[in-house]
Amino acid sequence: MPVNLIDIMKRIERYGAQVGERYSNIAARHVKVADLIAAYADRLEELTARFNRAAEVIPRLRCAVPTGEPLDSAIPMPDLPDRYTLLASDGSQINPSRHTRVPFCVINVSVLKMVCGSGEAPQVHTESQFLDYDSLFLPEGGMVSEGMVALRRDLWERQALMEWAGDLEHPAFAMIDGPLELIREPRESSGFSRFMDQYLATLSQCKQENLVLLGYIDKSQSDLISRLLELVALHDAELEQYHQTPRRFLGVKDISFLSDLLVNPGERSAIFAIHSQSAQLFRDDLALHFFYLNVGREGKPHLARVEIPKWVASDQELVGTLQAVLTAQAGILGTRPYPYLLHRAHEEAIVPISEHQHVEKMIVAELERRGIPVEEGSNKQYHKDLPAGKTRYQG
Amino acid sequence: MNGIEIGRLLRSGTAGFVVGCKVTQLSAPSFGALVRVPLEEGYQVFGLIYDIHIEDDGLVRQLITAEGVPEEVLQDNRENRNVPVEISVLALGYEKGGKVSHLLPPRPPLSLDVIYLCTSEEMVHFTSAGRFGYFRHILRDEDKPVEELLAAHLGQARQAQEEAGNSEWYEQAMAELITLMRDDYPNLMSLLSAVGEI
Numbered sequence: 010m011p012v013n014l015i016d017i018m019k020r021i022e023r024y025g026a027q028v029g030e031r032y033s034n035i036a037a038r039h040v041k042v043a044d045l046i047a048a049y050a051d052r053l054e055e056l057t058a059r060f061n062r063a064a065e066v067i068p069r070l071r072c073a074v075p076t077g078e079p080l081d082s083a084i085p086m087p088d089l090p091d092r093y094t095l096l097a098s099d100g101s102q103i104n105p106s107r108h109t110r111v112p113f114c115v116i117n118v119s120v121l122k123m124v125c126g127s128g129e130a131p132q133v134h135t136e137s138q139f140l141d142y143d144s145l146f147l148p149e150g151g152m153v154s155e156g157m158v159a160l161r162r163d164l165w166e167r168q169a170l171m172e173w174a175g176d177l178e179h180p181a182f183a184m185i186d187g188p189l190e191l192i193r194e195p196r197e198s199s200g201f202s203r204f205m206d207q208y209l210a211t212l213s214q215c216k217q218e219n220l221v222l223l224g225y226i227d228k229s230q231s232d233l234i235s236r237l238l239e240l241v242a243l244h245d246a247e248l249e250q251y252h253q254t255p256r257r258f259l260g261v262k263d264i265s266f267l268s269d270l271l272v273n274p275g276e277r278s279a280i281f282a283i284h285s286q287s288a289q290l291f292r293d294d295l296a297l298h299f300f301y302l303n304v305g306r307e308g309k310p311h312l313a314r315v316e317i318p319k320w321v322a323s324d325q326e327l328v329g330t331l332q333a334v335l336t337a338q339a340g341i342l343g344t345r346p347y348p349y350l351l352h353r354a355h356e357e358a359i360v361p362i363s364e365h366q367h368v369e370k371m372i373v374a375e376l377e378r379r380g381i382p383v384e385e386g387s388n389k390q391y392h393k394d395l396p397a398g399k400t401r402y403q404g
Numbered sequence: 405m406n407g408i409e410i411g412r413l414l415r416s417g418t419a420g421f422v423v424g425c426k427v428t429q430l431s432a433p434s435f436g437a438l439v440r441v442p443l444e445e446g447y448q449v450f451g452l453i454y455d456i457h458i459e460d461d462g463l464v465r466q467l468i469t470a471e472g473v474p475e476e477v478l479q480d481n482r483e484n485r486n487v488p489v490e491i492s493v494l495a496l497g498y499e500k501g502g503k504v505s506h507l508l509p510p511r512p513p514l515s516l517d518v519i520y521l522c523t524s525e526e527m528v529h530f531t532s533a534g535r536f537g538y539f540r541h542i543l544r545d546e547d548k549p550v551e552e553l554l555a556a557h558l559g560q561a562r563q564a565q566e567e568a569g570n571s572e573w574y575e576q577a578m579a580e581l582i583t584l585m586r587d588d589y590p591n592l593m594s595l596l597s598a599v600g601e602i
Contacts, residue, residue, distance in 0.1 A: 123476050130479035341477055343469030349477060352463070356485075 035260040042258050043266045045238040050081040056241065063240045064284065067251045071285040072236035076298065076322065078279035080234075086275030086332035092126035093334060094181040096220075098170045099354035100162040103365050104155045105145045108390035110383055111372050112152060114140040115365075116162045119357035120173040121350050125334075131350065134173045135357050138165065139368075157200060163191060164204050167211050167222070174220060180330050182221045184351050189224040189297055189316040190287055205290055212295045216320050221331060224316035227347055231314055233283060233299070235261045263301060264312040271303040272310055275336040278302075280322045291318070298322035302332055304339035304346045311346050313339070407520040408432045410439065411491060416512035419541070420451065423491040423519045427482040430456075433491055436556025438522040438530065440499075441513040447500045449509040450522070450530050450538075451493035452557055454548050458489050493519070494545070494553075496538040497530065504530055506537030524564040531561045532570065536580040543584060551591060554581065555598035562602070 049056050053075045064070055078084075100118040116138040123131035145153055170183040191201075191208060215222040235258045240248070242257050267278055278301040282288075288297045296319040305311030315335065321327055339346035376383050385391075410433045411425030421441075425433070433439070433453055442448040464481065467473055498509040513519075522530065531538075542554060558577060565573035578599070585592040 123480070125474065125476060128475040128479070130483040131476060133484050341470050341474065342466050343471075345466060345469075353480065353485075356463070 031260065035265075038258045038261045039265055041242070042235055042238055042261050043269065045241060046080050046234075046266060046270075049238070049241065050079045053077065053079070056080075056237065059240050060237060060284070062245070063243075063248050063251070066248050069252070069286055071233070071283075072240065073233035073281035073299075074237070074284050076280050076282055080279055081270055082279040083270050083272070083276045084278075084329075084332075085273065086277070086336055087329040089333040089337050090126075090180060090330060092124065092178060093330070094178045095123045095125055095334065095338070095350055096170050096174060096181070096183040097121050097348065097350035097354040098166045098183070098185055099351065099358045100166045100169075101355075101358045101360045102158050102162050103360055103368065104158050105140075105152050106390075107152065108387040109369055110386045111369065111376065112145055113142075113368065113372055114145055114153070114158055115360065115368060116140070116158065116165060117358050117360050118162070118165050118169045119354050120169045121354050121357065122173060122175070123350055124178055125337075131353070132173075133353075133357055134169070136169065160191065160201065160204055163187075164208055164211075167208060170222065171211055171214050171218070171220070174218065177218060177220060179219055180221070180327065180334075181219065182223065182331060182334055183215065184223055184225050184348055186227075186351050186355065187224055188226060189222065189318070190283065190285070190291070192287060209291070209295060212291070212318060216294060216318065221317065221321050221327060223321070223331065223335075225335070225348055225351060226314040226316070229264055229301075229312070229314035230262055231264075232258070232260075232262050234263045234267075234281065237281075263314070267301050268310055268312055271301060271312060274303055274306055274310075274340075275332055276303045277315075277328075277332050280317075280328065282319070282322075283316075294318060294320040300328075302335055304336050306340070306344075306346070309344075311339075407523050407526070410519050410521050411489075413441065413513050413515055413517040413519060414490065415515070418495065418508050418512055420492065420494045421449075421513055423493060425489050425491060427458075427489055430489055432521055434556075436553055436560060438496075438527050438557070438560070439493055439519050440522050440526060440530075441517050441519050443511075443513055443517065446502065447498065449495060449498045449513055450504075451495045452542065452553065453491055454494050454553050455492040456489070457492065491519075494541060494548070496541050497533075499530070504533035506534050506540075508541070524567060527561055527564040528568045528570070531565065531577075532573070536577055539577075539581060539584060551595040551598045554595055555602060558599060559602040 056075050060072065060074055098118060098120045100116060102117065103113065103115040105112040105114045117135065118138070119133065119135040121131045121133055147153060166185055170185070174181070174183070189212075191205065212222060239256065239258045243251070247254060271278060280298050280300045283297040283299060291297045297316055298319055298321075299314055299316045301312050302315055303310045304313050313335070315331070317328070317331070321331070335348060338348035338350060341349040342352065373383050410429055411423040414422045414424040416422070423439075433456065435453055435456060437453045438450060439453060440448050440450050463485070467477065467481070495508055495512070497504060497506040499505070542550060542557070558574065561577070562574040565571075581595065582592065585595065
């Protein structure tokens with residue numbers, strides 16, 4: 010049965026109206042946020058005091074914290090150094106599934122290292138981790154979740170950067186796709202704190218090697234600055250009811266108002282610290298900070314969010330070089346700016362479905378060689394794997 | 405008798421085969437070059453390169469929109485990425501037990517067989533055998549740029565033959581082609597025009 014287009018067409022009209030209404034509400038809030046940016050641009054002490062007061066009464070507060078640069082800063086990038094090292098890491102995984110003939114998990118991570126200015130092709134390292142059968146199951150029963158596999162992959166992506174860094178020509182930068190903060194669930198699981206400890210050790214190692222580890226977030230949905238300004242707009246009594254009351258600036262993303270400020274390629278916003286429950290796990294020199302960067306072209310701004318640790322945020326010269334490096338990297342992909350090396354890491358790391366099937370066949374062959382009976386895949390999976398019919402969308 | 409390796413076999417049939425090679429290997433093979441695929445002791449297949457094809461992909465298309473492509477990115481795409489360079493080869497004959505035949509090979513090469521560029525001696529050896537029977541295979545396929553292919557081949561073979569002291573080979577080859585193409589005046593004229601540019 011194909012999609013009922015006639016029915017959908019009727020509903021699309023209503024959908025369009027809802028979008029229009031939501032957009033006009035957000036546009037009104039956007040104006041208020043932009044006004045507050047202008048009003049509080051240099052009143053950072055007042056803002057910080059307001060944040061401190063809010064942090065006392067709001068237990069799970071998540072927002073930006075000013076670090077000393079005016080809110081409406083648009084700081085240009087310096088010239089790119091002649092030579093520097095750039096690393097990028099990305100990973101993908103085959104999640105264990107009860108629908109396959111045998112459950113198994115593979116995590117694939119690729120690291121690319123490029124010495125910019127050398128004229129040499131980047132080095133490519135790809136490593137696959139095939140998880141032991143025993144580690145696929147939880148002590149309390151059941152299979153490890155996709156969230157846990159993703160967490161393991163996130164950690165390994167970061168560790169692999171250090172593992173493959175080798176001798177570095179400085180300045181040296183290492184990129185991952187997404188935030189530095191590990192925001193995956195389940196944070197409560199026993200494994201999370203172990204992963205976190207290993208991650209913090211990797212971050213410390215990066216600092217020792219003077220390797221700038223950064224998280225690059227494209228099309229950021231973040232509203233950390235917007236949330237900070239919301240605190241100013243709330244009365245003290247409202248602060249105490251923060252989680253029970255509707256958000257004042259709901260839907261106003263940081264990039265929406267910063268696009269009006271960061272108009273020139275390579276310009277960055279002020280640097281902010283991140284205040285959140287999970288960000289508090291990153292302490293001292295590793296405390297998480299971020300800024301927005303216009304990696305677009307003249308007349309076509311495109312803002313990315315960049316997360317860095319405090320030791321980098323405190324070094325203006327290093328941050329400036331980072332601006333220039335990321336802008337140059339994103340510029341390589343022309344009309345759709347995104348760091349070239351990160352894209353290449355993704356390209357190298359991805360596990361295609363054909364390889365998934367190949368690994369499964371190898372495992373089945375090993376089990377059969379040992380005389381271990383192998384179950385069939387689920388009937389659901391069997392039917393899903395049948396050659397695509399003429400009417401079904403395979404997305 | 406190994407030579408310059410230009411790639412490995414991707415797919416094949418009796419009448420021809422396709423070779424895959426790295427961009428870094430691309431300086432050796434050229435349009436109209438004679439290649440050989442050793443299959444087993446004393447048996448090898450000969451063919452003529454009639455197409456060198458470089459596929460694009462999404463990333464390459466995106467890179468084209470950038471203002472400048474850094475050298476490192478250029479090298480990355482040429483050395484690290486699987487830029488698929490495909491070389492199409494027309495089968496011309498084979499050699500078995502030291503005897504060259506201009507018939508199609510009894511069986512095609514297999515996946516990943518190594519393809520070598522023929523040396524001048526090998527080219528003389530193959531093109532001197534029989535009476536230009538391999539021209540049939542080139543003239544048969546109208547979908548290929550036959551006249552250009554013949555001109556490229558004749559130019560390379562003529563040089564090899566003359567270096568070997570066979571100065572009459574080229575005239576004999578042209579006489580054979582004129583005979584074979586006598587009923588196809590437009591293409592014969594096109595061939596003569598192409599050969600005139602050698």
